[in-house]
Amino acid sequence: MPSKRSAESAPDNRPTEPPAKKRKGFSVGPANLPDGTYRRKTQKIKTDLIQKAKVKKAYAKIKAEESVSAPRKSVYEKDEEREDGQSDQETSTEIHPERMAMLNEPAPEPEPEARLEQRRPREREDRKKERRPKRSAFTKEIEIAEQRRMAAEKREREREAKQKEREAMARAKRPDQFGKRRLGRESSALLSRVQRMVGQ
Missing domain, CATH: 1.20.5 (Single alpha-helices involved in coiled-coils or other helix-helix interfaces)
Known part of the structure; x- marks a missing residue:
């Protein structure tokens, strides 16, 4: 007669939590790289990515804390602010009298030297735009060949x-x-x- 199973070895019909899966770390580049330049470069890239992720996480945490701690404005307060901003803009469109006087004055003509200085940069730009034909590396040889051809003729x-x-x-x-x-x-x-x- 077969032996009975003990209570300890009996299967549990109770729902159990699945075993927690170990989270694998991410990898950059092939895992079987020999120690050298390429391996160090992939390790550097990985550390940089980890550092950036940590900074992002910390930033998100700080931002969330600030948004929670900042007092919320009601809809009515926001409407009042908008109205105040529009009224400020309407009043700020008026020009100051001194500025108006400056605008009405005729602009003084530049001196001849200043005019020359203004023209010179334009002339330089024009010269830059005009490309000189590139001199061939074989111009001397071409000239010699032309002379020989003319002599033969x-x-x-x-x-x-x-x-x-x-x-x-x-x-x-x-x-x-x-x-x-x-x-x-x-x-x-x-x-x-x-x-x-x-x-x-």
Whole structure:
């Protein structure tokens, strides 16, 4: 026969409070960081957050105490204050006689030096607005390349001119149908050659 359970081991049918859960603290960053810069930084962030939370809590507590201790104003008192404030504003819109006299006086014209000083900052601002084109890092190289290109073009033109002169001279030296030299053509070819040489 099985043994009976004792009264102590018998389950309680009375409602019991659930065991209080342990509150976990919050974590910042991964938990398995090695000791070093990143771990110290996360710890610093955590302490800062805790400090701010404590300050907020203390502030809320002080504010609550002040609101409780401060005497409450009735609705009628608030209405009276509003009416007083409006009447003060209505009376304060009047301008003082001395101020009125100052406003009515014509403004003195600034001296020429002061005018120049006023213009100078504007001129400086205008200069700042006008951006100068940024100088290229390769301007010297670009200039050299341009000079080389122009020299090559000049040589090419001279070569073509010499070739034309040679062809013209060869044509001029051919005898005509009667076997005589064409002196007119030869002279024009020689003249163009001399002009080119003098032009250089």
